[in-house]
Amino acid sequence: xxxxxxxxxxxxxxxxxxxxxxxxxxxxxxxxxxxxxxxxxxxxxxxxxxxxxxxxxxxxxxxxxxxxxxxxxxxxxxxxxxxxxxxxxxxxxxxxxxxxxxxxxxxxxxxxxxxxxxxxxxxxxxxxxxxxxxxxxxxxxxxxxxxxxxxxxxxxxxxxxxxxxxxxxxxxxxxxxxxxxxxxxxxxxxxxxxxxxxxxxxxxxxxxxxxxxxxxxxxxxxxxxxxxxxxxxxxxxxxxxxxxxxxxxxxxxxxxxxxxxxxxxxxxxxxxxxxxxxxxxxxxxxxxxxxxxxxxxxxxxxxxxxxxxxxxxxxxxxxxxxxxxxxxxxxxxxxxxxxxxxxxxxxxxxxxxxxxxxxxxxxxxx
Amino acid sequence: xxxxxxxxxxxxxxxxxxxxxxxxxxxxxxxxxxxxxxxxxxxxxxxxxxxxxxxxxxxxxxxxxxxxxxxxxxxxxxxxxxxxxxxxxxxxxxxxxxxxxxxxxxxxxxxxxxxxxxxxxxxxxxxxxxxxxxxxxxxxxxxxxxxxxxxxxxxxxxxxxxxxxxxxxxxxxxxxxxxxxxxxxxxxxxxxxxxxxxxxxxxxxxxxxxxxxxxxxxxxxxxxxxxxxxxxxxxxxxxxxxxxxxxxxxxxxxxxxxxxxxxxxxxxxxxxxxxxxxxxxxxxxxxxxxxxxxxxxxxxxxxxxxxxxxxxxxxxxxxxxxxxxxxxxxxxxxxxxxxxxxxxxxxxxxxxxxxxxxxxxxxxxxxxxxxxxxxxxxxxxxxxxxxxxxxxxxxxxxxxxxxxxxxxxxxxxxxxxxxxxxxxxxxxxxxxxxxxxxxxxxxxxxxxxxxxxxxxxxxxxxxxxxxxxxxxxxxxxxxxxxxxxxxxxxxxxxxxxxxxxxxxxxxxxxxxxxxxxxxxxxxxxxxxxxxxxxxxxxxxxxxxx
Numbered sequence: 001x002x003x004x005x006x007x008x009x010x011x012x013x014x015x016x017x018x019x020x021x022x023x024x025x026x027x028x029x030x031x032x033x034x035x036x037x038x039x040x041x042x043x044x045x046x047x048x049x050x051x052x053x054x055x056x057x058x059x060x061x062x063x064x065x066x067x068x069x070x071x072x073x074x075x076x077x078x079x080x081x082x083x084x085x086x087x088x089x090x091x092x093x094x095x096x097x098x099x100x101x102x103x104x105x106x107x108x109x110x111x112x113x114x115x116x117x118x119x120x121x122x123x124x125x126x127x128x129x130x131x132x133x134x135x136x137x138x139x140x141x142x143x144x145x146x147x148x149x150x151x152x153x154x155x156x157x158x159x160x161x162x163x164x165x166x167x168x169x170x171x172x173x174x175x176x177x178x179x180x181x182x183x184x185x186x187x188x189x190x191x192x193x194x195x196x197x198x199x200x201x202x203x204x205x206x207x208x209x210x211x212x213x214x215x216x217x218x219x220x221x222x223x224x225x226x227x228x229x230x231x232x233x234x235x236x237x238x239x240x241x242x243x244x245x246x247x248x249x250x251x252x253x254x255x256x257x258x259x260x261x262x263x264x265x266x267x268x269x270x271x272x273x274x275x276x277x278x279x280x281x282x283x284x285x286x287x288x289x290x291x292x293x294x295x296x297x298x299x300x301x302x303x304x305x306x307x308x309x310x311x312x313x314x315x316x317x318x319x320x321x322x323x324x325x326x327x328x329x330x331x332x333x334x335x336x337x338x339x340x341x342x343x344x345x346x347x348x349x350x351x352x353x354x355x356x357x358x359x360x361x362x363x364x365x366x
Numbered sequence: 367x368x369x370x371x372x373x374x375x376x377x378x379x380x381x382x383x384x385x386x387x388x389x390x391x392x393x394x395x396x397x398x399x400x401x402x403x404x405x406x407x408x409x410x411x412x413x414x415x416x417x418x419x420x421x422x423x424x425x426x427x428x429x430x431x432x433x434x435x436x437x438x439x440x441x442x443x444x445x446x447x448x449x450x451x452x453x454x455x456x457x458x459x460x461x462x463x464x465x466x467x468x469x470x471x472x473x474x475x476x477x478x479x480x481x482x483x484x485x486x487x488x489x490x491x492x493x494x495x496x497x498x499x500x501x502x503x504x505x506x507x508x509x510x511x512x513x514x515x516x517x518x519x520x521x522x523x524x525x526x527x528x529x530x531x532x533x534x535x536x537x538x539x540x541x542x543x544x545x546x547x548x549x550x551x552x553x554x555x556x557x558x559x560x561x562x563x564x565x566x567x568x569x570x571x572x573x574x575x576x577x578x579x580x581x582x583x584x585x586x587x588x589x590x591x592x593x594x595x596x597x598x599x600x601x602x603x604x605x606x607x608x609x610x611x612x613x614x615x616x617x618x619x620x621x622x623x624x625x626x627x628x629x630x631x632x633x634x635x636x637x638x639x640x641x642x643x644x645x646x647x648x649x650x651x652x653x654x655x656x657x658x659x660x661x662x663x664x665x666x667x668x669x670x671x672x673x674x675x676x677x678x679x680x681x682x683x684x685x686x687x688x689x690x691x692x693x694x695x696x697x698x699x700x701x702x703x704x705x706x707x708x709x710x711x712x713x714x715x716x717x718x719x720x721x722x723x724x725x726x727x728x729x730x731x732x733x734x735x736x737x738x739x740x741x742x743x744x745x746x747x748x749x750x751x752x753x754x755x756x757x758x759x760x761x762x763x764x765x766x767x768x769x770x771x772x773x774x775x776x777x778x779x780x781x782x783x784x785x786x787x788x789x790x791x792x793x794x795x796x797x798x799x800x801x802x803x804x805x806x807x808x809x810x811x812x813x814x815x816x817x818x819x820x821x822x823x824x825x826x827x828x829x830x831x832x833x834x835x836x837x838x839x840x841x842x843x844x845x846x847x848x849x850x851x852x853x854x855x856x857x858x859x860x861x862x863x864x865x866x867x868x869x870x871x872x873x874x875x876x877x878x879x880x881x882x883x884x885x886x887x888x889x890x891x892x893x894x895x896x897x898x899x900x901x902x903x904x905x906x907x908x909x910x911x
Contacts, residue, residue, distance in 0.1 A: 007854075010853065109710070109823075113821075121828060125835075128832060128835060132838075136838050138853075140852070141852075142851065143837075143851060144831075266713045268712075272824065272827060276827045277831070
C-alpha cells in the first residue's frame, strides 16, 4: 500500500466516473427494450444493496485492502488463491475495457489506424497516471468530473433545443412486463456497472473521513444510476427503439443527430472527450486494483515499478483477447457477464461477508 | 638524480594546487579570525584582502595626538552614503578629539561607540568575517588603534533606481509603485501597506561568493508555521556561489524541476505581495532584483490579477473566465486546426470546410508542417522583438507583417486561415496575465501540435489528460498545485475562476493559511442600503411629487 490520503468527495467522484465509465457509451440494459431506463433504475437499488455488502466488509477491516482481508478470512492458502484470481480478473477486465475503447475509437473516427497503436497510446497515459499514484488519479478525477458534467449539460441543452426528444418513443411502458426488466437486471446491469463498485474497495482504506464513506458511496451509485437511466431514456427518445437497439454506441448516434443553426453539427468531439475520460478512469482503477493486489500478495516494495509489466500484459491481452470485435462482444456476453461478474462481484463478496460475520461473532463471544 | 628532483617538483606543484584550492574555498570566508590590535596591521590586512581596490576608502583620523591613538574609517565608495559618513563619523571623530580625557575611567572603545559615532545602528564587530560582511554591504567600519574589536555603523546608500511603475503586470486601477533592486526599499514598500508588528522579516545571506541578502517575509499568525519553516529550511540548504536574481532561488527551492509550469509565483508589485502575505503566503525577497517570489503557489493564481480585487466582482469573474479560455486557446488552437483539417473534416461545418479547402489548395505542405512553419517563424519574430534594441523594433514588425503575413499567403506557402490561427494564438498568449505560464503554454503548444498531427483529436484529448495528471501531481511547498479545484475545497471556490464580492470571501485559503486564523471578513459585511433609504424624508418626496 502506498502512503496516500483521499477525501470522501474524491471517492464519490472516482466512484461516479468509474460507474459511468464505459456504461454511458454502450447500450446497457437494451435487452429490456424501451424499459431500459426502468431496468437501470431498479438495478441502482440493487447496486446500493451490493455496496452495503462491500461496505460491511470494509467495516470489518477498515485498514486492510481486499487482498489482505481475504487471507484473514479464508486462511493463507485459499485466501491467496482467491486474491490471485481477483488480480487476474482485474487485469482481464481492464484489458476488456481497453479493447472496448480501442474498437469504439476505430469504428467511428480512426478506421485505418491499427488497434495496437490506439491502445498503446492509451495505456501509456494510464501508466503515467498510475506512476503518480492514487492521489493524483483522484485529483485528476475531480478536474474531469467538472468537465464531464459541463459537457453533459451543454449536450443536454443542445439536444433539447434542437427539438429531437420525442417522449412518445418511450411508450408503452413495460411492454414485455416486469419479468423481462428483472431478467435484464439480474443478468446484466446489476453487475455492470453497479457491482463493479467492489473494485473501489481497494482504495477504501485510503479514505480519511471514514464516516462519510457510506454517504459518498450511496450518492455516487444513485447519481450514476440516475445519469445512466437519463442517458438511456434520452437515447431511446431521440433515436427510437429500433435505431437505439441496433446502434453500437447509441450516445454517439444521439450526439451526431444534433444540428443547430447549420453550424453546431457532428459534435463527435463531445463524445470522444467523454469516452476518453470515462474509459480512462474505468481502466485505470481496474489497473490500479490489479497493481495494488499484486503488490500486497507478492510483498512488493515499490508498486510504481509494477505498473510497467502489468501495463504491458493488459496491452497485449487487449489485443489478443479476441480476433474480432464480434468475437470480443460474444466473449463478453458468454463468459464475462455470465460467469466472471456474478462470481467476483456478487458471490465472492457475499461469501466473504458471511465468513466475516461468523468469525467476528466468535471473537465477540470470546 | 633528476628523477628525485622531478618528484619534488611534482609534490611542490601538488602542494601549490592544494593551497590554491584551500584559498579558493576560503573566498570571503574568514571564519572567526580575530583582529590584530595595531591599526596599521588592520589597515594592511584590509588592503591586501581587497587587493588595494580603488573603491575601498580608508580615512585615518587622530583621536588623541599626544597619546598617539589613531582611528580609521573604512567604507566602500558607491554603496555607502558618503554624506552620512562625513557628517556623523569623520566630522564627529575630529570634533570629539580628546574626549576620553574627561572620562578617564571609561574605555576608549566604549566612548567612541557611545558618544562619537552619531548613528542609529552601531554594532561591535569581533572578527574579520563580520568586518568584511559589514564593509561589503555598504556599512562603515571604524577601526581604533589598540583595540581588537571594530565598530560597524549603518551607512548603506549609494545610487539606486527610484521607485517606478512596474514594467510587468500593468494595471489600470491600482497603486503605481513597483519594487526596485534594493531589498531595503522593497521591504519598506510592503511594510507601508501592512502596518502591523506581526509582519515579520527574517534576513539571511545566501551565496558563498555574492553573499546576497535574502529575506523571508510573512505575517505571523496568518502564515502557516510549517510552510514558513519549510521555506526557511530550503533556503538554508542552498549552497551555491552566486545568487544574481530570484530565479536562482526559485530553481533551487521549487518542488519539481521537470515541469514547464512555475511552482513559485513572482511579482514586481508590492500590493500583490501584500495581498498574498495576507492570504498566509510567504514572500522571498532577494537583493538586487525587483522580482519577489511568493510561496506556496497554486495554478489558479496565474489567472488572477491584482486588479480583480480593485474592480467590480462581475467584471473580475468574467475576465478570469476569459483568461482560462485564453490559456486553452494558446495551447490547443493550432493543434485543433491541424486535427480538424487532417483527421476530422466531417466535424467542420460544410461551408467552412469548403472555404478552408479552397484556401489550402495551393499550399504544398500538410497542415502540420504549415502550422509548424508559421509557429516557429512567429517565435523567431517574437524573440527578435524582445532582444533587439528598441530602435530596430519597427523594422521587425514591418518584416514580420509583410513577409510572414502577406507574402507567405500570396506566395501560396501558407493559407490565410493558418495565419489567423497563429495570430489568435499569439494574441492569446500575450494576453495571459502571467508571463511564466504564457511561456509554458508556448512550449506545450508544440507538443499538442505533434499529438494532433499524429492522432487528431484523440491525440489532443490524451494530451489534455496527461496535462491534467501532470498538473494535479505537482505541489508547491506541499500544497497541491490545482487547489482548490482538485482537491476540491468548496469554501475556497469563491476566489478561483470566480471572484465573489469581498464580503462573501469570509475565509483565507484553507491549505495555505494557518488554521488558527482563517477569518478574513468579520460578521456580515453585506452592504445594506435599507438604512440609507430612510435618510431621505418621505415628506420631501411627497412634496417633489
